[in-house]
Amino acid sequence: MDRHRARGRRARPSRRTPLLSVAVASVVLVGATAAGTVYMKAQAHDGGSVVSSAAPASSSSSPARSQEASVEPVAEPSADRDALLAKALKSVTVAAGAKTSVAVLDVDSGESASHGETAFDTASIVKVNILAALLLQAQDADRHLTAQEKAYATKMIENSDNASATALWAAIGRADGLDSANKRFGLTSTQGGDGELWGLTQTTASDQLTLLQQVFGKDSKLSSASRSYLQGLMGEIETDQQWGVSAAADGSRWALKNGWLARSTTGLWDVNSIGRISAGGHDYLVAALSNGNSTQAKGISLVEAVSKAAVSAFQDTAED
Numbered sequence: 001m002d003r004h005r006a007r008g009r010r011a012r013p014s015r016r017t018p019l020l021s022v023a024v025a026s027v028v029l030v031g032a033t034a035a036g037t038v039y040m041k042a043q044a045h046d047g048g049s050v051v052s053s054a055a056p057a058s059s060s061s062s063p064a065r066s067q068e069a070s071v072e073p074v075a076e077p078s079a080d081r082d083a084l085l086a087k088a089l090k091s092v093t094v095a096a097g098a099k100t101s102v103a104v105l106d107v108d109s110g111e112s113a114s115h116g117e118t119a120f121d122t123a124s125i126v127k128v129n130i131l132a133a134l135l136l137q138a139q140d141a142d143r144h145l146t147a148q149e150k151a152y153a154t155k156m157i158e159n160s161d162n163a164s165a166t167a168l169w170a171a172i173g174r175a176d177g178l179d180s181a182n183k184r185f186g187l188t189s190t191q192g193g194d195g196e197l198w199g200l201t202q203t204t205a206s207d208q209l210t211l212l213q214q215v216f217g218k219d220s221k222l223s224s225a226s227r228s229y230l231q232g233l234m235g236e237i238e239t240d241q242q243w244g245v246s247a248a249a250d251g252s253r254w255a256l257k258n259g260w261l262a263r264s265t266t267g268l269w270d271v272n273s274i275g276r277i278s279a280g281g282h283d284y285l286v287a288a289l290s291n292g293n294s295t296q297a298k299g300i301s302l303v304e305a306v307s308k309a310a311v312s313a314f315q316d317t318a319e320d
Contacts, residue, residue, distance in 0.1 A: 244273025
């Protein structure tokens with residue numbers, strides 16, 4: 001799993017501007033391409049029929065009414081996000097043997113798109129899911145996290161500490177607890193790892209985008225307090241782990257969790273990154289997954305390039 005060096009209490013960088021929790025519109029699948037790119041549009045912005053027809057002109061003999069023209073205003077078509085995403089990803093070089101998948105949502109417009117539906121190992125991005133499941137269970141029991149649980153949560157998210165993750169993995173009931181919570185969160189393609197192998201949980205970029213909506217959106221099974229707590233930890237990632245989706249941000253307003261894992265069977269690296277960033281005056285949720293990387297550094301470069309390309313597919317046509 002993620003390598004974590006024993007270290008004393010580190011001096012924290014100055015706290016980043018907290019990300020405010022905002023409503024994230026629910027999305028529905030409205031199109032797909034043969035290449036595997038999926039386009040989704042927010043229901044909250046779905047205006048119903050594309051063409052609004054006025055009532056037909058009356059057949060009355062009245063000259064004034066008979067000369068009226070029927071007007072049928074046509075709604076401005078929204079950008080084809082799946083095509084834009086596929087086009088943007090063509091600029092990203094993926095090494096032979098490596099695979100990647102990405103999903104992105106423009107929080108302001110509610111539009112989202114994803115590319116690639118292959119399942120990936122989570123590595124340590126599952127730590128966000130573990131804490132979300134723990135918070136949901138605590139809500140169900142009408143209790144607060146214990147001091148020990150909070151200590152584990154801080155180390156698990158901010159420092160990516162594996163021992164803390166293993167402790168909380170056991171606390172939620174391992175894979176059964178994770179899968180039960182994810183059913184309520186709306187994740188449909190994520191399956192917890194066997195035994196203590198939480199890092200081998202299988203997931204998709206689309207499912208990780210759904211999880212991010214649970215963490216950052218108001219339409220969530222998590223309470224406002226639970227969301228704020230998790231968001232805060234994701235905004236305080238230690239310095240040497242501040243990479244990934246944050247590369248697509250144009251400032252310091254981000255909250256993320258990364259995962260990296262060298263598979264013992266192949267020596268190849270899983271490198272993933274999920275989170276929320278701000279760019280071009282818009283807020284985005286981004287999930288970038290990869291595997292088959294020859295080195296961790298190459299995996300990091302890949303997920304950063306994919307994240308930038310995915311956000312650019314929305315920025316190129318974003319309205320001011």
